Amino acid sequence: MSLRDRSCVTGIGETAYxxxxxxxxxxxxxxxxxxxxxxxxxxxxxxxxxxxxxIVSGTADDFIENFGLPDLRFSAQxxxxxxxxxxxxxxxxxxxxxxxxxxxxxxxxxxxSAVAAGGNKAGARIHNMPQFHYVTEFExxxxxxxxxxxxxxxxxxxxxxxxxxxxxxxxxxxxxxxHALLNGNxxxxxxxxxxxxxxSRMIADPFRLLDCSLESDGGAAVVVSSAERARDLRHRRVFxxxxxxxxxxxxxxxxxxxxxxxxxLAKAAPRAFRMAGVTPADIDVAEIYDCFTYAVIRQLEDMGxxxxxEGGPFVSGGRLRIGGALPTNTHGGLLSQAHVWxxxxxxxxxxxxxxxxxxAQVAGAEVxxxxxxxxxxxxxxxxxxxE
Amino acid sequence: xxxxxxxxxxxxxxxxxxxxxxxxxGRLMIQRCAACGKLRHYPRLLCDACYSDAVEWIEASRRxxxxxxxxxHHAFHPAFKDELxxxxxxxxxxxxxxxxxxWTGEPPAIGQPVTGAFVARPDGVDLVFAPSTA
Ligand SMILES: [Zn+2]
Numbered sequence: 001m002s003l004r005d006r007s008c009v010t011g012i013g014e015t016a017y018x019x020x021x022x023x024x025x026x027x028x029x030x031x032x033x034x035x036x037x038x039x040x041x042x043x044x045x046x047x048x049x050x051x052x053x054x055i056v057s058g059t060a061d062d063f064i065e066n067f068g069l070p071d072l073r074f075s076a077q078x079x080x081x082x083x084x085x086x087x088x089x090x091x092x093x094x095x096x097x098x099x100x101x102x103x104x105x106x107x108x109x110x111x112x113s114a115v116a117a118g119g120n121k122a123g124a125r126i127h128n129m130p131q132f133h134y135v136t137e138f139e140x141x142x143x144x145x146x147x148x149x150x151x152x153x154x155x156x157x158x159x160x161x162x163x164x165x166x167x168x169x170x171x172x173x174x175x176x177x178x179h180a181l182l183n184g185n186x187x188x189x190x191x192x193x194x195x196x197x198x199x200s201r202m203i204a205d206p207f208r209l210l211d212c213s214l215e216s217d218g219g220a221a222v223v224v225s226s227a228e229r230a231r232d233l234r235h236r237r238v239f240x241x242x243x244x245x246x247x248x249x250x251x252x253x254x255x256x257x258x259x260x261x262x263x264x265l266a267k268a269a270p271r272a273f274r275m276a277g278v279t280p281a282d283i284d285v286a287e288i289y290d291c292f293t294y295a296v297i298r299q300l301e302d303m304g305x306x307x308x309x310e311g312g313p314f315v316s317g318g319r320l321r322i323g324g325a326l327p328t329n330t331h332g333g334l335l336s337q338a339h340v341w342x343x344x345x346x347x348x349x350x351x352x353x354x355x356x357x358x359x360a361q362v363a364g365a366e367v368x369x370x371x372x373x374x375x376x377x378x379x380x381x382x383x384x385x386x387e
Numbered sequence: 388x389x390x391x392x393x394x395x396x397x398x399x400x401x402x403x404x405x406x407x408x409x410x411x412x413g414r415l416m417i418q419r420c421a422a423c424g425k426l427r428h429y430p431r432l433l434c435d436a437c438y439s440d441a442v443e444w445i446e447a448s449r450r451x452x453x454x455x456x457x458x459x460h461h462a463f464h465p466a467f468k469d470e471l472x473x474x475x476x477x478x479x480x481x482x483x484x485x486x487x488x489x490w491t492g493e494p495p496a497i498g499q500p501v502t503g504a505f506v507a508r509p510d511g512v513d514l515v516f517a518p519s520t521a
Contacts, residue, residue, distance in 0.1 A: 134429045139487050140395045144475050145463040152457035153477050160497045205458040255477050255487045
């Protein structure tokens with residue numbers, strides 16, 4: 001049976017996003033979790049499913065112990081980096097739709113400042129992760145260490161094959177920054193222009209500093225409930241109408257991927273749109289995983305908002321800005337709000353569909369999409385609609 | 388920094404040891420399925436065509452064309468700071484698999500014919516590509 005409209009995002013919570021947090025990752029995760037549970041109109045003891053995102057902070061057992069959960073019936077791990085939050089929506093939707101449990105807490109916390117202070121920067125971290133073992137053995141020793149360096153050849157090839165430009169990358173960066181400034185809870189607080197983007201220092205050609213997502217601290221959480229149970233909760237129901245996950249060929253090595261410009265999202269997107277019974281033309285607001293500006297362009301193509309290779313022209317002319325045809329990353333995204341593995345994207349889509357987007361509210365937003373993008377190309381998306 | 392920081396180590400596994408032993412001798416070794424003949428790289432346990440774990444190692448040509456490239460301007464690991472900027476190339480080898488390598492010469496172009504060689508470094512070897520000479 002289809003998962004369409006059988007579950008809802010009923011609670012959302014976030015900590016302040018910042019750099020140099022004094023709280024631990026688990027403290028941040030707990031703070032966001034308690035907010036999300038209260039936002040749903042539930043108490044911690046109502047939670048009977050937990051999906052901790054990543055393995056950087058609390059485990060399911062930590063939530064049983066700290067919340068005194070009397071009967072945790074479901075827990076899962078979704079070990080796919082930034083694709084994990086959207087993949088967790090899929091797992092949670094399955095669990096509540098089938099009566100395995102009623103309310104699943106999806107939760108994440110991160111204090112990257114503390115990790116980095118220990119000398120453990122991005123390029124040094126990923127080589128400890130099992131899914132990066134090919135990079136660790138064959139690429140990291142040559143100086144291909146960090147995601148920016150591993151993704152750059154994908155972007156370069158897209159530019160060469162399709163004519164995608166620096167300005168088009170800049171359009172994504174500027175849209176995210178503009179939206180972050182409307183948000184009271186964003187790490188980046190100053191406006192940028194296309195020229196600022198072009199002038200920002202080169203990190204891994206063609207990626208400049210302003211093409212790269214932030215390193216920041218914070219926690220985010222959502223509660224997913226069955227559509228039936230959601231009737232009695234605090235907010236207007238926001239349904240998960242379509243949800244799907246997909247993996248690229250050669251997920252562990254971009255170098256060996258037959259089509260370097262293809263992502264797991266290309267496989268997942270048709271499934272999610274079919275499940276939801278909508279097309280990209282129906283989408284009012286999009287929260288797209290933006291580890292790099294290029295990743296937004298590429299995912300728009302894979303979801304069918306435009307043809308492959310046309311993502312650059314598609315994002316031009318302010319289309320992604322609020323007031324444009326496809327307002328995207330209305331919270332500022334990973335590029336300008338905060339990097340909490342994209343769980344902030346899920347929070348923001350629910351907020352928009354409730355009509356609680358504040359100054360960033362997209363007028364009349366009824367249907368939206370959120371994506372996740374993890375490790376080196378794992379993808380997931382959820383299409384949501386308001387009741 | 389007055390003391391040179393070591394680069395991330397090259398750490399052969401049981402599965403990849405023939406690759407690294409070949410590299411030390413200047414040879415680019417890749418796996419061939421002993422059951423069906425399909426070539427594969429990076430080293431994997433199973434052939435994804437016939438699921439055999441029987442492997443032969445063959446020497447690849449080190450010739451190919453540029454698939455893509457990047458220039459690193461920021462050191463994500465301190466050992467590479469003194470080498471900035473450096474170029475990394477992804478190469479379509481004649482054998483139908485790819486290799487990542489360093490690059491010497493003018494900026495590369497996608498499709499450009501290249502040839503690789505293993506170049507010594509203090510703790511091992513790097514695969515370094517350069518334009519093919521006609
Ligand atoms: Zn075989």
